[in-house]
Amino acid sequence: MTVATTCPYCGVGCGVLAHTNIDGSVHVEGDTQHHANHGRLCVKGSALGETVDLRGRLLHPMLRGPDGTLRRANWNDALDRVAEGFRRVIDQHGPDAVAFYVSGQLLTEDYYVVNKLAKGYIGTANIDTNSRLCMSSAVAGHKRAFGEDVVPGCYEDLEQAELIVLVGSNTAWCHPIVYQRIAKAKESSAPPRIVVIDPRHTATCESADLHLPVKPGTDVWLFNGLLAFLFQHGAMDARFVEAHTEGFTQALAAAQADAGDPAEVARICGVQLADLLNFYRWFARCERTITLFSQGVNQSSSGTDKVNSIINCHLLTGRIGKPGMGPFSLTGQPNAMGGREVGGLANMLAAHMELENPVHRQIVQSFWQSPRIAERPGLKAVDLFDAIGDGKVKALWIMATNPVVSLPDADRVKRALSKCEWVVSSDIVAQTDTNAYAHALLPALGWGEKDGTVTNSERRISRQRVFMPAPEDARADWRIVCDVAQRLGFAAGFQFDDVHAVFDEHARLTAYRNHEAQEGDAPAVRRVLNLEGLATLDRRAYDALKPIQWPVAMSGESSMRLFANGGFSHENGRARFVATPARLPVNATDREYPLVLNTGRVRDQWHTMTRTGKAPRLTGHIPEPFVDMHPHDALRCGVREGELARVQSRWGGMVARVKHSGGILAGNVFVPIHWNDQFASDARVGSLVNPVVDPVSGEPEFKHTPVNVEPF
Numbered sequence: 001m002t003v004a005t006t007c008p009y010c011g012v013g014c015g016v017l018a019h020t021n022i023d024g025s026v027h028v029e030g031d032t033q034h035h036a037n038h039g040r041l042c043v044k045g046s047a048l049g050e051t052v053d054l055r056g057r058l059l060h061p062m063l064r065g066p067d068g069t070l071r072r073a074n075w076n077d078a079l080d081r082v083a084e085g086f087r088r089v090i091d092q093h094g095p096d097a098v099a100f101y102v103s104g105q106l107l108t109e110d111y112y113v114v115n116k117l118a119k120g121y122i123g124t125a126n127i128d129t130n131s132r133l134c135m136s137s138a139v140a141g142h143k144r145a146f147g148e149d150v151v152p153g154c155y156e157d158l159e160q161a162e163l164i165v166l167v168g169s170n171t172a173w174c175h176p177i178v179y180q181r182i183a184k185a186k187e188s189s190a191p192p193r194i195v196v197i198d199p200r201h202t203a204t205c206e207s208a209d210l211h212l213p214v215k216p217g218t219d220v221w222l223f224n225g226l227l228a229f230l231f232q233h234g235a236m237d238a239r240f241v242e243a244h245t246e247g248f249t250q251a252l253a254a255a256q257a258d259a260g261d262p263a264e265v266a267r268i269c270g271v272q273l274a275d276l277l278n279f280y281r282w283f284a285r286c287e288r289t290i291t292l293f294s295q296g297v298n299q300s301s302s303g304t305d306k307v308n309s310i311i312n313c314h315l316l317t318g319r320i321g322k323p324g325m326g327p328f329s330l331t332g333q334p335n336a337m338g339g340r341e342v343g344g345l346a347n348m349l350a351a352h353m354e355l356e357n358p359v360h361r362q363i364v365q366s367f368w369q370s371p372r373i374a375e376r377p378g379l380k381a382v383d384l385f386d387a388i389g390d391g392k393v394k395a396l397w398i399m400a401t402n403p404v405v406s407l408p409d410a411d412r413v414k415r416a417l418s419k420c421e422w423v424v425s426s427d428i429v430a431q432t433d434t435n436a437y438a439h440a441l442l443p444a445l446g447w448g449e450k451d452g453t454v455t456n457s458e459r460r461i462s463r464q465r466v467f468m469p470a471p472e473d474a475r476a477d478w479r480i481v482c483d484v485a486q487r488l489g490f491a492a493g494f495q496f497d498d499v500h501a502v503f504d505e506h507a508r509l510t511a512y513r514n515h516e517a518q519e520g521d522a523p524a525v526r527r528v529l530n531l532e533g534l535a536t537l538d539r540r541a542y543d544a545l546k547p548i549q550w551p552v553a554m555s556g557e558s559s560m561r562l563f564a565n566g567g568f569s570h571e572n573g574r575a576r577f578v579a580t581p582a583r584l585p586v587n588a589t590d591r592e593y594p595l596v597l598n599t600g601r602v603r604d605q606w607h608t609m610t611r612t613g614k615a616p617r618l619t620g621h622i623p624e625p626f627v628d629m630h631p632h633d634a635l636r637c638g639v640r641e642g643e644l645a646r647v648q649s650r651w652g653g654m655v656a657r658v659k660h661s662g663g664i665l666a667g668n669v670f671v672p673i674h675w676n677d678q679f680a681s682d683a684r685v686g687s688l689v690n691p692v693v694d695p696v697s698g699e700p701e702f703k704h705t706p707v708n709v710e711p712f
């Protein structure tokens with residue numbers, strides 16, 4: 001049997017053909033019909049068939065008894081207990097004493113249902129997601145600039161660009177198929193210039209014409225300097241700025257104040273002036289310029305300003321939504337984008353509507369016919385776990401994520417969970433660092449077993465389809481949520497017969513009263529996200545749905561690019577320049593902690609390795625945690641390549657093997673995010689990371705924690 005589905009790893013969202021063999025084994029190949037990858041798969045995607053066995057799976061509901069041990073339970077008992085736990089806390093302490101912490105691994109339908117339960121029925125906006133850790137600065141930057149969280153371009157722009165700028169993104173390892181498309185374009189008869197802006201010299205630099213190894217945290221100076229340079233050198237598209245934007249004068253003044261002198265910018269950013277000017281000149285001259293950015297931009301205490309400083313340069317030049325040009329946020333997870341569409345963040349409502357907007361709240365509540373609607377934004381990820389530690393949030397449902405490994409100051413997360421009255425975890429894995437703190441474990445379906453949709457970085461909705469039977473007691477996440485909702489007394493809103501019914505409701509909500517007030521001076525709702533053309537699909541058409549980019553009009557027509565002629569989602573239809581005064585990371589190095597810790601992915605692993613850790617050919621690439629550092633720093637710290645060392649910050653410590661990749665600037669170290677106590681002891685880099693967040697997006701500063709390295 002062969003089924004067309006979508007890769008469950010990164011936000012590139014590659015199409016996969018999964019072949020199930022007669023012995024139950026699975027092998028995969030790239031789907032040549034899918035626009036994201038045209039048949040290509042990276043090494044992680046190619047190894048998917050090796051990760052679908054049942055080793056380590058959570059296959060039955062488990063309840064923790066008074067003696068602290070987990071015991072198998074039947075679904076009825078487990079669901080009753082989960083609902084009772086939540087009901088008890090809500091009745092005693094109110095709806096904001098409960099919370100949900102969900103994941104970009106969930107399908108859109110799962111996300112939709114749990115968000116509906118929290119915001120429309122329980123009445124709390126305390127539902128946040130691990131996408132907060134990777135994408136929320138891009139979300140906030142899009143909303144500030146465009147009025148809505150929208151990526152204006154598409155992957156085809158990679159093949160049409162004259163200049164590709166990659167900022168804070170080791171694309172070759174983290175979004176490999178995007179990188180392959182760029183590398184292929186580089187071999188064409190009209191190759192684009194490629195500029196990589198990254199403190200590290202990574203595999204992505206292999207295709208670069210120019211690498212700017214900026215000092216960590218200085219990106220806003222770089223792009224403010226670019227804005228000032230573009231204006232000074234006549235690269236402004238005055239017609240576009242005049243017709244479709246506002247706030248240009250203030251943004252330019254802020255940029256000139258910080259970064260009017262390129263020599264000063266080069267000094268602050270730690271790059272050669274000649275290189276900086278080359279970049280600025282190339283950007284000024286190349287009409288078809290695309291700027292891709294990722295976690296190196298987002299995971300910062302000034303992440304939202306970094307995003308807007310990039311978007312400002314594209315607005316100034318009118319390079320947005322046209323072939324080969326635009327700012328382009330590379331999504332980390334397979335469905336971070338879909339989660340955002342259904343409001344799976346503590347400060348959003350479904351269908352890109354805003355919690356703080358009373359009209360939007362009224363629209364969503366009237367569509368849901370729900371008894372209530374959350375009235376104020378909930379707690380974002382880091383604050384949420386602080387509130388659990390402080391005893392303010394007493395019941396937590398974690399879905400498809402492992403915060404004890406992945407959140408900053410991860411030991412504090414452990415302490416918080418150990419004090420929480422009621423912790424539920426639905427997962428496909430039985431033993432994780434997080435599940436050790438759960439009172440109830442609920443077995444979820446994994447890739448190949450579950451059915452629904454995901455949205456990738458270019459707004460393309462693709463189906464994940466079933467090609468394996470549900471193992472033992474495992475159930476779809478959306479169904480588990482509905483089962484609990486009904487036990488909480490909310491039967492009316494959660495009577496979905498199947499996953500198609502959930503998608504249908506989501507699609508109808510995106511169209512509900514969308515653009516209805518365009519005639520007036522101040523439209524109540526104006527959303528680009530509109531799945532009107534998908535709201536008419538019957539079950540068969542949903543099953544057969546081909547990958548499609550939103551918005552999808554009633555006619556079924558979709559849009560590859562947006563905003564070339566304005567039409568932004570702010571009430572006046574204009575995009576906003578945002579003044580972005582530059583500022584340094586919150587915690588500076590000092591004598592005790594003289595090195596800057598940067599964290600990120602390695603090529604062949606995914607998140608906390610619960611799937612990729614099963615495939616020997618993936619674990620063989622890099623078999624253990626490492627700390628990559630400059631040889632001079634190693635000498636100063638008294639550690640040697642190949643030996644174990646202790647990496648220590650004010651917040652925690654870990655052990656890793658010293659490595660010299662040759663790509664690290666003196667004064668910096670890099671540690672991958674994947675390893676955890678299931679794979680190596682004392683190996684969670686999250687325990688070191690400072691819990692500082694961007695004040696707008698709430699995204700943690702994973703790229704800048706002062707640390708020390710010492711012999712182990």
Ligand code: SF4
Nearest residue numbers: 007009010014042045
């Ligand atoms: Fe999967 Fe991303 Fe690799 Fe594509 S690039 S195969 S989506 S991990």
